[in-house]
Amino acid sequence: DIQMTQSPSTLSASVGDTVTITCRASQSVSFWLAWYQQKPGKAPKLLIYKASNLESGVPSRFRGSGSGTEFTLTISSLQPDDFATYYCHQFNNYPWTFGQGTKVEIK
Amino acid sequence: QITLKESGPTLVKPTQTLTLTCTVSGFSLTTSGVGVGWVRQPPGKTLEWIALIYWDDDKRYSPSLKSRLTITKDTSREQVVLSMTNMDHVDTATYFCAYMVRGVMRFDPRGQGTLVTVSS
Numbered sequence: 001d002i003q004m005t006q007s008p009s010t011l012s013a014s015v016g017d018t019v020t021i022t023c024r025a026s027q028s029v030s031f032w033l034a035w036y037q038q039k040p041g042k043a044p045k046l047l048i049y050k051a052s053n054l055e056s057g058v059p060s061r062f063r064g065s066g067s068g069t070e071f072t073l074t075i076s077s078l079q080p081d082d083f084a085t086y087y088c089h090q091f092n093n094y095p096w097t098f099g100q101g102t103k104v105e106i107k
Numbered sequence: 108q109i110t111l112k113e114s115g116p117t118l119v120k121p122t123q124t125l126t127l128t129c130t131v132s133g134f135s136l137t138t139s140g141v142g143v144g145w146v147r148q149p150p151g152k153t154l155e156w157i158a159l160i161y162w163d164d165d166k167r168y169s170p171s172l173k174s175r176l177t178i179t180k181d182t183s184r185e186q187v188v189l190s191m192t193n194m195d196h197v198d199t200a201t202y203f204c205a206y207m208v209r210g211v212m213r214f215d216p217r218g219q220g221t222l223v224t225v226s227s
Binding site for chain 2 (some may be wrong): 032036049053087096
């Protein structure tokens with residue numbers, strides 16, 4: 001199985017900050033990586049697919065980059081609605097796998 | 108508008124079989140490239156991909172669960188059914204279904220999944 005490792009596990013930030021979450025794969029997943037946002041009691045919401053493609057309707061302050069084994073999700077000018085948990089997900093190889101999550105909390 | 112709705116029991120006993128149904132609308136289960144996947148999330152933990160079924164009835168399972176899983180689709184009812192045998196306490200989780208196109212899973216934004224508790 002491909003292991004997905006996110007860092008940090010928790011991130012404290014303020015509204016207006018720019019934050020970056022890193023996701024590393026134990027082997028190359030090419031660009032077959034997605035980022036999801038999840039809030040308590042809700043289904044995950046797709047933000048980014050194929051490493052850098054912004055999902056329709058998602059604000060442009062979300063940006064994904066990377067390929068191979070290292071990926072980043074950058075959120076510019078953090079908004080109150082952005083405080084949530086973020087997961088990376090590889091769909092290059094079965095079994096598909098997720099990172100352990102990064103919780104973005106209010107400082 | 109694409110919708111997916113999970114349904115099934117909220118409580119099952121250890122060793123029992125869990126059957127979950129994902130009822131979809133807004134797309135066809137037979138459209139080329141389309142699939143429906145299942146993902147679960149134990150309380151306070153990360154997401155785990157379980158299984159998916161493609162438009163052409165190709166099926167994929169998580170190897171760690173494969174011996175216990177069966178995924179099927181009923182195109183006339185627009186439903187995807189996931190069965191998991193021999194349930195255990197560690198299978199307690201919220202189960203989500205997702206719409207998949209070219210590998211990209213999208214969950215119903217109105218969805219909450221279905222919480223299944225395994226307890227005697």
